[in-house]
Amino acid sequence: MQLHKEVAPPDAGDAAIRPRRTGEAQPITMVYDSPSELPPGTTPVSRLYYEDWNIKVVDREKSGCDNYLSPNRRDFYKIMLMTSGTGCQTVGKDNYLIDERTILFLHPNEIIRWRNAPETVGGGVFCMFKKRYLDQHPSLKLVIDRYRFFTEKKILRLSEESTRMIHQLLTQMKAEAASGDPLAEEAMQAYVQLVLIESLKGTTYTSTGPITHEYRHVYNFFELLEKETNLANLDKPIRIRTAQEYAQKLNLNPSYLNGLVKKHIGQPISTLIKNRLVEESKALLIQTDWSLQQISQIIGFADQPNFSQFFKKYVGITPNEFRRSPISPAYED
Template sequence: MAQTLDIQVIEQLRDVPDLTPVTREYYEDWNIRVFNREQFACKNYLSPNRRDFYKILFITKGIGIFTVGANTYYIEEPTILFIHPNEIISWKNLSDHSGGYYCLFKKRYIEQFPSLKSIIERYPLFNNAAKSVVRLDKDTTQVIDELFAKMHQEAINGGDYYEDSLQAYIQLIVVETMKAANFPKPDAINEEMRHIYHFFQLLEEEAANINYSQPLRIKTVKEFASELAVHPNHLNALLKKYTGQNVSTHIRSRILDESKTLLVQTDWSLQEIGFAIGFADQPNFSQFFKKNTGVTPNEFRKEYKIKS
């Protein structure tokens, strides 16, 4: 059910459907997932939003460029990456073959297992972007590959206690990675990618601070370009080049995601939600929402409550 927030503060964006090529997980009720990269390869993607899940990406085959925050890494040998929910990340695939696994698990999943939470907090893998990428030697790669294979099979088999088993495997993977502790230095990031990163960082900061008493502060291409000290046309060209979409599309998609979050996680009126995300009146907000989703805000909210 939607939650009532007495203090007008927005919760973490959670499970809102993806409307753009940038990656956001679909709305589903899950705690942990494990994927084989040979079956579900990592395609090019950009994830500029807050997420409600952690990710471990284990690469045994394939070549790509991984960016976390302002750090870029060229990946061409066995590597494991630990991605915190708050990090802005991107992956550019440079090869046709992939090997390894990746695992996604929710924040609420961690809270269920104190020992897992302790491990994650104790070691820097998820909490220090400079130590989130680890190059692996042959022996460590084999050990982690075997752990992931068992983890993947456990997830497929399911059962009453499979989530308990999976969290134990995550702990073992973290410990084995710390034994390797080979943290490569990031490669130099070009100026264009730096602008891209700063745009999404600013967009996320603006969206994260939205509430009824503090509505969206900036929401146009010109305003974002001014904050970033670049020309609007140049910013548009960079976003189009690297993401296939212009600045306005990214802003609109982010505002839409936040409005969905407000609809399902608060009991605010449509007038309050519209005002918070930058609309002067409720009819304009409703028109914007229906144009981009095909349903009215009230219909979206009711559908969510039915599913809940």
């Protein structure tokens, strides 16, 4: 089997990835790095953004990975080894058909989407490490920068021997993490370097195929949404808050853009904007010591009471309560 590029003609739609009807695979869901409630059978939401960890290894089968789209900020790099199964990975504006013996290097800043081809998840291992972990290990950062992993080298096709070796290294990393040894994280960064070097041996690195014309508009919406929210601060508050304003920025009819987003993602633009504002509010509450009034203004509210009412409506607790305890017992399930 080979690493393929997925090419669809302009205006061909994206029928293979549309949310399916009853009896078919679950639709694409939004993966945010924060607690959330999703109906049974949809993608489990990662809470990685709020957890106190530097590096971890997870079995792909046990993670329950389903179809997902992750448009918002992540503060971790992700290496994914596929040992079985098939799926389509969209990274930025490029599509790949992924099968066994493939390794993916996903940058925190990329807008990514994953779709399982069959309904089975397939086998493999994830390795994720935070940005701060990379800063703490300059030798690891040097290897990543020198060989352009996560930038030019994003998806590599492996030989059978390299697949076995990398799987063994990741398994050893997982055992190291479970050991509780105070030097475990030091050892794990050495394993990551070995995984990177092994990935270069006898691999196939192919150019990518373009995304569909329709999904390009969807991608541009998420790119603008991320740009508007991720860099928000005291000097640059969020100013674009409605579907009409986003459509105007993208030179599209609001109804047309909303229809495309709802077709491919399964949710209207208003819901996605609301979710993103909630997530950015959580990040600011945790990462800064700014007052609620300041955060209210950054998120785009005229006054703090309206912001607090908005936050409690969608999170279930007040901003102050969340700031004191972002990982509540309810989030641990």
